[in-house]
Every structure is written in C-alpha cells, then in structure tokens.
Amino acid sequence: MIFVSRAVSPYWDNNFWEFFATLGKRLMHMACDSGPLAFDELQLMVLICIAIACGLLGPLLVLKRMVMLANSLSHTILLGLAISFLVSSALFRTAGFDMTHLFFGALIAALLTVLMTSALTAVFHLQEDASVGLVFSTLFALGIITVTLFTRDVHLSVEVVMGNVDALKREDLQLAGYLALVNMLFVFIFYWPLQFSSFDRFLAASMGVRCGFIHTALLFLVAASCVGAFRAVGVLLVLSFLVGPYLTARLFFHRLWQLLIATPLIGVGAALLGVALARHLLTVFDMALSTGAIVATLIAVFYPIAYIIKISFQKRVIE
Amino acid sequence: MGEALSHAAYPGVVVGVTFCAFLETVSFSGSLLFAIGGAFLFSLFGLWTIEWLEKSGKMPGDAALCFMLASFFAFGLLVFSYLQSAYPLFASHVQIYLYGQSATMTDFHTMIYGGLAAVIILFLVVAYRPLQAMHFDQNFSSSAGVAPPFLSSFSFVLLVLSIVIGIRGVGVILMSGMFIAPAIAARQWSDRLSVILWLAALFGLLSGFLGNVLSVDLSTHLSVLFPERRLSLPTGPMIILVGSSFAFFSLLFSPKRGVFARIVRILQFRLRSDEENILKAVWKRGGISFSECRKTIHLWLPTLFYLLWRMQRHGWLVWAYQRYSLTPDGTRKAARIVRLHRLWEVYLTDLGWPEDQVHRTAEEMEHILTPELENRLSKQLNFPRFDPHEQPIPERDDFR
Numbered sequence: 001m002i003f004v005s006r007a008v009s010p011y012w013d014n015n016f017w018e019f020f021a022t023l024g025k026r027l028m029h030m031a032c033d034s035g036p037l038a039f040d041e042l043q044l045m046v047l048i049c050i051a052i053a054c055g056l057l058g059p060l061l062v063l064k065r066m067v068m069l070a071n072s073l074s075h076t077i078l079l080g081l082a083i084s085f086l087v088s089s090a091l092f093r094t095a096g097f098d099m100t101h102l103f104f105g106a107l108i109a110a111l112l113t114v115l116m117t118s119a120l121t122a123v124f125h126l127q128e129d130a131s132v133g134l135v136f137s138t139l140f141a142l143g144i145i146t147v148t149l150f151t152r153d154v155h156l157s158v159e160v161v162m163g164n165v166d167a168l169k170r171e172d173l174q175l176a177g178y179l180a181l182v183n184m185l186f187v188f189i190f191y192w193p194l195q196f197s198s199f200d201r202f203l204a205a206s207m208g209v210r211c212g213f214i215h216t217a218l219l220f221l222v223a224a225s226c227v228g229a230f231r232a233v234g235v236l237l238v239l240s241f242l243v244g245p246y247l248t249a250r251l252f253f254h255r256l257w258q259l260l261i262a263t264p265l266i267g268v269g270a271a272l273l274g275v276a277l278a279r280h281l282l283t284v285f286d287m288a289l290s291t292g293a294i295v296a297t298l299i300a301v302f303y304p305i306a307y308i309i310k311i312s313f314q315k316r317v318i319e
Numbered sequence: 320m321g322e323a324l325s326h327a328a329y330p331g332v333v334v335g336v337t338f339c340a341f342l343e344t345v346s347f348s349g350s351l352l353f354a355i356g357g358a359f360l361f362s363l364f365g366l367w368t369i370e371w372l373e374k375s376g377k378m379p380g381d382a383a384l385c386f387m388l389a390s391f392f393a394f395g396l397l398v399f400s401y402l403q404s405a406y407p408l409f410a411s412h413v414q415i416y417l418y419g420q421s422a423t424m425t426d427f428h429t430m431i432y433g434g435l436a437a438v439i440i441l442f443l444v445v446a447y448r449p450l451q452a453m454h455f456d457q458n459f460s461s462s463a464g465v466a467p468p469f470l471s472s473f474s475f476v477l478l479v480l481s482i483v484i485g486i487r488g489v490g491v492i493l494m495s496g497m498f499i500a501p502a503i504a505a506r507q508w509s510d511r512l513s514v515i516l517w518l519a520a521l522f523g524l525l526s527g528f529l530g531n532v533l534s535v536d537l538s539t540h541l542s543v544l545f546p547e548r549r550l551s552l553p554t555g556p557m558i559i560l561v562g563s564s565f566a567f568f569s570l571l572f573s574p575k576r577g578v579f580a581r582i583v584r585i586l587q588f589r590l591r592s593d594e595e596n597i598l599k600a601v602w603k604r605g606g607i608s609f610s611e612c613r614k615t616i617h618l619w620l621p622t623l624f625y626l627l628w629r630m631q632r633h634g635w636l637v638w639a640y641q642r643y644s645l646t647p648d649g650t651r652k653a654a655r656i657v658r659l660h661r662l663w664e665v666y667l668t669d670l671g672w673p674e675d676q677v678h679r680t681a682e683e684m685e686h687i688l689t690p691e692l693e694n695r696l697s698k699q700l701n702f703p704r705f706d707p708h709e710q711p712i713p714e715r716d717d718f719r
Binding site: 067068070075138144251287290292294296 | 321322326375376379381382384385386388389390392393396397399401404418492493495496498499502541553555556557559560563570576
C-alpha cells in the first residue's frame with residue numbers, strides 16, 4: 001500500500017535538489033488549484049508545525065529552568081494518553097486520535113507529573129532531581145505496561161519511543177497545525193508577562209504578573225506539544241525539538257523576541273532539510289531512514305556547526 | 320545524570336550491533352560484546368559532551384543534559400532505522416535494549432555481567448573511605464589528600480559501567496530509575512552511608528528478581544489469554560515498578576523518616592501539649608468540673624474524654640465530688656509546666672520584649688523546653704521568684 005502511494009508520489013526518485021525543485025513547482029501549482037497532498041508534503045508540514053510549536057516554547061523552558069520537568073513530561077504523557085484512551089473507549093466506545101485525547105491526555109499527564117513531583121519534594125522531603133527521576137520512571141513504566149496490556153500489541157510500545165512518520169494522516173496535520181497556532185497565540189498575547197517571569201520572577205510578581213498562571217499554562221502547552229508530536233517523532237525526540245534549536249539560536253541572538261523568531265525558524269530549516277535528505281537517501285542509496293530521527297539529528301548537528309561559525313567569526317573580529 | 324548517560328548508551332548499542340552486522344557474525348554473544356563496547360564508549364562520549372556544552376557552550380546544566388540526551392537518542396534511532404531496513408534480524412537484537420528482556424539471556428551474559436558487577440563492588444569496597452570523603456566534602460578531601468584527583472572521574476567510569484550492565488535487563492529509557500528508586504528506598508531506613516549502600520544493593524536485587532518473576536508470570540498468563548498475539552511484557556517496566564513501589568513504601572512507612580511516623584509524632588506532641596494545658600488549668604483552679612474544663616480547653620469532645628481518661632490512668636488526676644483534682648504526681652507535673660511558662664516569660668522580658676506579648680510564645684515554649692534548658696535558663700536569670708505579671712514561679716522543690 002505504502003509502496004503504491006510512493007510510486008505515484010511526485011517526489012518519487014528525486015534526489016536532494018530535485019526535491020526542492022518539485023516542492024517549489026507544486027507550491028506554485030497549489031496557488032491555483034489545491035490537489036491532494038503528497039506524502040512527503042504531509043510529513044514536511046507536520047514536522048514544520050511541530051518545529052514551530054516546540055520552538056516557541058523552547059526558549060521559555062530553558063530560561064525558566066524547566067527543562068528537566070519538560071523531559072519528565074515528555075515521558076509521562078504516555079500514561080496520560082493511555083488513561084484518556086481507556087476512559088474514552090470504556091465510556092463512549094470511541095477509538096481514534098483526536099483533539100479530546102490530546103487535551104485530556106496532556107492534562108492528565110501534566111497534572112500527575114507536577115503534583116507527584118511537588119508532593120515528593122514538599123511532603124517527603126526528597127531532593128528535586130530525585131523526585132523528578134522517581135516520578136517519571138514510575139509513570140513511564142506504568143504507561144508502557146498499560147499500553148502493552150490494553151492494546152495487546154508489543155510493537156506499539158516501541159513505536160511510542162521511535163515515532164512513526166510513515167503512519168501520519170491528515171488528522172495529525174490538523175492537530176499539529178492547531179498546536180502551532182495555539183502556541184503562537186499564547187506567546188504573542190502573553191509576551192510581556194512571559195518575558196518578565198522568565199527573567200525576574202520577583203519583579204514580575206511585583207508588577208502584577210500572575211507567575212503561577214503563566215507557569216501552569218506553559219506546562220500544559222508543553223504537555224500538549226509532546227502529545228501532538230509523539231505520533232510523528234516519538235516521546236523522546238520532542239525534546240530535541242524543544243531544546244536544540246534554542247541552544248543554537250542562543251549563540252547568535254540575545255533578545256527574547258529575536259530568539260522567539262529564530263528558534264522556530266531553525267527548527268523549520270531542519271525539518272525542510274531533513275525531509276529532503278530522507279528522500280535523497282532513499283533515492284540515491286536506497287536507504288529507508290526514519291525522517292523524524294534525521295530531523296532531530298540535523299538539529300543536533302546544527303549546534304556544532306553554528307558554534308564553529310561563531311568562533312571563526314569572533315576570531316576575525318578580533319584580528 | 321544517570322538518565323542522560325543511559326540514553327546516550329543507546330546509539331552505542333545500535334552502532335555496536337550494526338558493526339557486528341557488517342562483520343556478519345550472527346551469534347548473540349558476539350553482538351553482546353559489541354553492544355557492551357559501543358554502549359560504554361558512547362556513554363563516556365556523552366559525559367564528555369555534557370561537560371563541553373556546559374563549559375564552552377556556556378549552557379545551563381539541565382539544558383546541556385537534555386540536549387545531549389535527545390541528540391544522542393536521535394542519532395541512535397537514525398542508525399536503528401537503517402539497521403531495521405538493512406538487517407532486520409540484528410534490529411530485533413537492538414530492540415531488546417529499549418525496554419529490557421531477560422528471557423533471551425544465556426550463561427554467557429551472566430558471566431559477563433556478573434564479572435562487571437564484581438568489578439564495581441570490588442572498587443566500592445576498596446575505595447570506600449576516599450569515596451565517602453569525596454561525596455560529603457569535596458574541598459576537605461582534596462586538600463587533605465584523602466581522595467586522589469582521578470577518583471572522581473574514575474567513579475564516573477564506573478557509573479557508565481553500571482549503566483552498561485543494566486540496559487540489557489531494564490532498558491535504556493528506564494535505567495535511570497534503577498539508580499534512583501533503590502537509593503531513595505534505602506535512604507529512608509538508615510543514616511549511615513555503608514548501610515545505605517548495602518540496603519540499596521539489596522533493594523535493587525529484590526526489584527530485579529521480583530520484576531523478572533512478575534513479567535514472566537504475566538507473560539505466560541497473557542499467552543494463555545490471547546494465544547494468537549504472542550505477547551511478552553518487557554522486563555524493564557516491571558522491574559522499575561517493583562523498585563519504585565519499594566521506594567514509595569519506604570517513604571510512607573519507614574520508622575524514622577516516613578510520613579506516617581512523622582504524622583504520629585506530630586499527633587503525639589499535640590496530644591501531650593493538650594494534656595499539659597489541662598493539667599495547668601486544673602492546677603490554677605485547684606480543681607475543675609467537666610463543664611469548666613470544656614470551656615477552658617477547646618478540644619473535640621472525644622479527644623477531651625480520652626485525655627482525661629488517660630491522665631486518670633497515669634495517676635495524675637482524680638475524679639471526686641463532681642470535680643477533677645490533681646494527685647501529688649499531677650501537681651508536680653503541672654507545677655513544672657507553669658514554672659517553664661513563667662521562666663520563659665521572664666527570659667523574654669529580659670530580652671526586652673513588651674510584657675503583654677510574652678504570654679503567647681510562652682504558651683508554646685512550655686511544651687518544648689527540656690530540663691537541661693530549664694536549668695540553664697533559671698541559672699542565667701538568677702533564679703527568679705516572680706514572673707513579669709507578678710505571679711510566683713513554682714520552686715523546683717515543689718515538683719521534685
């Protein structure tokens with residue numbers, strides 16, 4: 001089935017450069033009449049949406065020192081999703097991945113993680129890193145077992161970590177698009193409060209910014225982005241999208257608004273190059289590699305390249 | 320740290336097995352050696368990467384950790400997807416390392432992992448003192464020359480080694496739980512490092528054993544239920560679940576630091592304070608009827624009944640002529656409390672507090688002061704006879 005659709009895909013047998021040529025041609029065409037999306041375009045657009053959604057949250061996460069929490073969230077959404085699926089299939093006899101699952105799964109995961117972590121530190125007097133570690137490993141283990149037991153499918157638990165770009169559907173694009181939109185609106189509307197609360201909590205609080213609300217909303221959006229992205233890239237590579245582009249952008253930009261623009265752009269660039277590269281490798285070397293992994297690896301590779309560029313640039317300035 | 324390094328081991332496993340696939344050695348033992356070697360090298364490389372990112376990239380520590388973890392894992396998945404399309408047989412070898420599986424282990428595995436574990440235990444036993452000094456006070460240990468400078472980096476190597484041992488059974492993603500859960504559980508039962516270490520090892524051992532047993536049991540159960548699916552539960556999640564239930568159990572029920580023990584202690588203290596307040600009230604009036612008692616001591620009725628009953632049983636109160644009055648024992652105890660209260664008031668006024676404000680803190684302190692503190696206080700205040708409100712302070716002889 002997949003092979004048939006690939007054979008009729010306009011990108012069939014394209015290498016790296018031809019991919020972009022075809023993409024450009026199809027974009028021109030699409031301005032006149034909208035035909036069905038080719039598979040590569042679907043992948044590309046989903047990955048771009050994820051890159052935008054995550055790229056907008058990444059700078060805030062790192063600045064607010066919430067990376068470890070995001071890390072544990074990206075694992076625990078599995079349990080949240082499993083619970084939301086179980087409840088919905090038991091109560092309403094519906095199965096399928098849609099907005100409600102996204103919403104409730106993210107909500108359950110975020111609530112469970114944050115409440116348990118803070119309970120462990122406050123009530124049990126554990127160190128913060130220890131409680132984060134304990135909570136996320138326990139919840140992830142529970143999630144894996146629940147998924148294996150109730151879907152009765154061993155491969156799903158592997159797919160959860162790897163992501164599966166080949167199984168994407170139109171609904172996934174819709175989902176990722178909504179996510180990108182919501183995150184954009186969030187950052188746009190709450191730009192000032194976010195800026196204050198990520199650099200100086202006390203100043204922000206004294207100026208009437210509700211740090212608690214901002215913090216909670218950010219956590220929820222991170223959880224939602226993890227859920228939205230996990231079908232495409234899996235629970236772990238979301239982290240790459242969240243943290244990697246920001247760290248690269250940070251080498252060159254130092255203002256929050258610049259960072260908030262540059263970070264998603266770097267992610268989008270990685271997605272473009274990644275999908276083209278995946279097609280190139282398939283065409284030229286006949287290697288079918290996971291597109292999500294390629295994009296995440298590209299994000300990682302961007303950092304040392306950017307670092308070298310920056311160093312050499314600095315040297316030139318000094319000379 | 321353990322989490323990041325165990326994730327970093329994943330590409331090592333994949334690359335090792337891929338290398339093995341190139342050489343076309345199909346045996347499990349061959350791929351095992353390559354996997355171990357690759358995992359070890361990549362974990363070390365990950366460690367170095369984190370340090371470099373923090374130092375040269377000037378990143379915050381948590382971001383560096385996360386970035387390294389995600390990037391290494393992404394690379395691992397990339398190579399894995401290649402392996403899956405090119406050598407599906409070897410890909411199934413790699414998949415085991417994701418969530419762990421012990422069913423396919425052989426004697427060869429046991430020997431290798433046992434040997435590595437023995438190396439770690441040996442090191443811990445030999446270098447126990449320097450390690451202890453290093454972890455409690457880095458500056459002291461390095462200036463006193465207790466811990467050689469390479470010890471810290473060497474213990475990181477051992478951390479990596481323990482990850483390499485664990486990922487076959489527990490899986491790379493959950494391996495960090497194995498570092499945390501047994502340690503948390505052990506910490507609740509003791510304050511001594513050596514005891515904690517042994518306990519943690521024991522908890523780890525138990526969770527490994529029970530987790531495996533459970534996963535095998537459940538898998539056979541499932542295969543009876545759904546014979547056509549060929550389901551098997553991975554061992555890793557089960558092991559982690561057992562381990563963290565040990566941890567949660569210890570956090571709740573350990574006698575010294577557990578939550579229940581703490582709640583019981585708090586309740587006991589509250590009850591004692593209430594008891595002492597009743598004694599004081601009776602002492603001040605010479606005797607008290609039940610309705611008066613209810614008015615002065617605001618307590619839930621059953622609690623009040625219980626306390627009065629308990630004090631009668633201790634022989635501090637007697638019930639006669641519709642009133643509670645103090646026995647000699649009770650008088651002594653009540654007088655001591657009043658003395659503490661008034662001593663503390665004197666002390667606070669000595670410090671310069673206004674007289675009308677000292678009563679409230681004294682109400683609290685009277686339940687806390689120990690006999691030694693009492694002696695020191697009265698000596699320092701020159702054995703006062705009256706408190707700031709011109710009330711006599713009971714002599715010690717009254718209640719000895």
